[in-house]
Amino acid sequence: MTEDPKMQETKIQAEVQSDVRKNPRRIAFILRRASPHVKTQDDARVMTYPTALSRFVIALEVAFLLLVWISLLVNAPLEGIADPMHTPNPAKAPWYFLGLQELLHYFPPVVAGVLVPGLVVGALIVIPYFNINIEGESLWAKDRKRRLMIISAVLVLFCLFLLAYDVIVALVPTLLIGVLMLWSARFSSESPRLVQRWLFSKPLSFWIMSWFLIELTVLTVVGTFFRGPGWGWILPWQS
Amino acid sequence: MATIKTEFEKLRSTDVWRTIFRSGSGSSNLHRSQAVQQNIFLHLFSVKIRSRALEFSATWYLGALTLSTFFVLIATGILLMFYYHPSVPQAYADMKDLQFVVASGVFLRNLHRWSAHAMVFLVFAHMFKVFYRGAYRPPRQFNWVIGVFLLLLTLLLSYTGYLLPWDQLSFWAVTVGSNIAKAVPLMGKQIRFLMLGGNEVNANALLRFYVLHCVILPLTAILLVGVHFWRIRKDGGLHVPEKKTP
Numbered sequence: 001m002t003e004d005p006k007m008q009e010t011k012i013q014a015e016v017q018s019d020v021r022k023n024p025r026r027i028a029f030i031l032r033r034a035s036p037h038v039k040t041q042d043d044a045r046v047m048t049y050p051t052a053l054s055r056f057v058i059a060l061e062v063a064f065l066l067l068v069w070i071s072l073l074v075n076a077p078l079e080g081i082a083d084p085m086h087t088p089n090p091a092k093a094p095w096y097f098l099g100l101q102e103l104l105h106y107f108p109p110v111v112a113g114v115l116v117p118g119l120v121v122g123a124l125i126v127i128p129y130f131n132i133n134i135e136g137e138s139l140w141a142k143d144r145k146r147r148l149m150i151i152s153a154v155l156v157l158f159c160l161f162l163l164a165y166d167v168i169v170a171l172v173p174t175l176l177i178g179v180l181m182l183w184s185a186r187f188s189s190e191s192p193r194l195v196q197r198w199l200f201s202k203p204l205s206f207w208i209m210s211w212f213l214i215e216l217t218v219l220t221v222v223g224t225f226f227r228g229p230g231w232g233w234i235l236p237w238q239s
Numbered sequence: 240m241a242t243i244k245t246e247f248e249k250l251r252s253t254d255v256w257r258t259i260f261r262s263g264s265g266s267s268n269l270h271r272s273q274a275v276q277q278n279i280f281l282h283l284f285s286v287k288i289r290s291r292a293l294e295f296s297a298t299w300y301l302g303a304l305t306l307s308t309f310f311v312l313i314a315t316g317i318l319l320m321f322y323y324h325p326s327v328p329q330a331y332a333d334m335k336d337l338q339f340v341v342a343s344g345v346f347l348r349n350l351h352r353w354s355a356h357a358m359v360f361l362v363f364a365h366m367f368k369v370f371y372r373g374a375y376r377p378p379r380q381f382n383w384v385i386g387v388f389l390l391l392l393t394l395l396l397s398y399t400g401y402l403l404p405w406d407q408l409s410f411w412a413v414t415v416g417s418n419i420a421k422a423v424p425l426m427g428k429q430i431r432f433l434m435l436g437g438n439e440v441n442a443n444a445l446l447r448f449y450v451l452h453c454v455i456l457p458l459t460a461i462l463l464v465g466v467h468f469w470r471i472r473k474d475g476g477l478h479v480p481e482k483k484t485p
């Protein structure tokens with residue numbers, strides 16, 4: 001690995017020669033661009049084989065034993081044969097799509113079924129390509145007043161939008177995160193409590209991702225356990 | 240213990256073993272490096288790893304656990320394929336056979352089913368863990384993107400598998416899902432037709448989902464997991480937080 005900058009500067013012209021019998025010597029040039037991006041050099045290291053590999057095998061066995069145990073205790077559901085003439089009420093998607101199905105209850109399919117998932121996937125993909133996400137600077141480190149104003153405005157508008165469509169399920173987590181976020185602006189890196197300093201240090205991406213995590217959890221749990229016939233409210237132990 | 244070790248060493252120095260594993264016997268760091276470098280599967284990984292990256296708190300082993308469930312799914316999935324016909328109504332009859340005729344059939348199906356749920360859960364958990372420890376930052380941007388595609392593949396695998404038992408639950412779950420495709424502007428109907436091989440969930444849809452579930456999606460996922468692991472090495476190993484300089 002050519003860490004030596006001099007090596008990179010000197011332009012070496014390799015001879016173009018493909019006959020191995022005439023010219024059997026080969027040198028491999030590993031350029032900085034192509035070599036692994038190792039940044040921290042001073043860390044203690046262990047061998048992948050056997051240390052890391054045996055850790056993986058342990059993880060595999062733990063997962064396997066747990067799954068075997070569950071599979072011995074609980075049977076996978078199997079209902080009657082598929083019958084296009086009899087729609088069950090409610091007809092539910094698999095659990096990981098129930099958050100979307102819950103949204104489908106409030107918004108037209110183009111919004112809940114196409115726009116929202118499209119935006120989520122798009123947002124996930126671009127996360128590492130935004131500088132603010134990479135610097136990971138506290139949301140309130142600069143421009144505190146202006147940011148406070150913009151964020152409050154966005155929050156109020158978004159909450160009004162959710163209220164207009166009656167999406168209380170999504171409103172509650174939004175309020176929770178919103179209040180925490182605005183509250184964290186009152187702290188500084190010198191606040192007396194650890195939680196306060198921790199909340200203050202968080203960048204915008206942290207708040208957005210945490211909001212997404214909570215919405216995902218709440219919507220999925222509601223769709224899975226609290227929705228019954230006609231997508232009305234039920235309690236999980238009623239059926 | 241000692242005898243097992245010497246026996247293993249003896250085995251490792253046999254001619255046959257040497258034809259299979261090119262690295263040969265010995266336990267020096269050189270040999271251990273070669274055991275990784277000269278193995279087609281292991282050479283995706285680097286030879287050494289930072290000890291801090293191996294601590295439980297670093298990753299919670301969520302990626303490793305996701306991979307574990309994926310392995311269980313491949314193994315049980317292949318066994319299930321021996322008992323399954325992707326046709327109507329035979330598919331449902333095969334479920335009944337698994338239940339009442341095949342030895343340990345219920346257990347096999349349970350294991351595949353619960354592992355699938357576990358994998359979906361774990362892949363989300365892994366994603367959030369990677370996010371919260373900031374491991375998507377340069378130079379790991381593209382591995383994050385590969386990860387997002389792995390997430391989508393996992394969801395698609397699970398969704399296509401959901402139809403295969405051909406019971407009321409699977410039929411209507413897939414109907415609900417495929418109706419969403421109709422909402423895509425301009426070409427929703429066409430997309431749904433392509434997905435189902437018809438205008439409703441029927442035998443054609445079952446066949447399409449089967450091919451996707453058992454061939455196309457798993458192969459794509461295996462390929463991408465390979466790239467995912469190779470990129471970890473190329474991106475300089477697993478991310479560890481920078482040491483605080485006092």
Ligand code: HEM
Nearest residue numbers: 298301302303305306366374382383386387389390477478
């Ligand atoms: C089939 C699904 C997946 C498998 C089997 C898998 C497996 C792994 C494994 C074993 C690691 C090593 C460290 C760890 O355990 O965290 C890893 C790291 C990583 N994964 Fe995944 N992963 C999957 C999906 C994802 C997803 C959905 C994302 C994000 C959207 C993602 C992003 C990453 C990144 C950025 C790293 C590098 C972390 C670092 O350098 O510290 N992966 N993955």
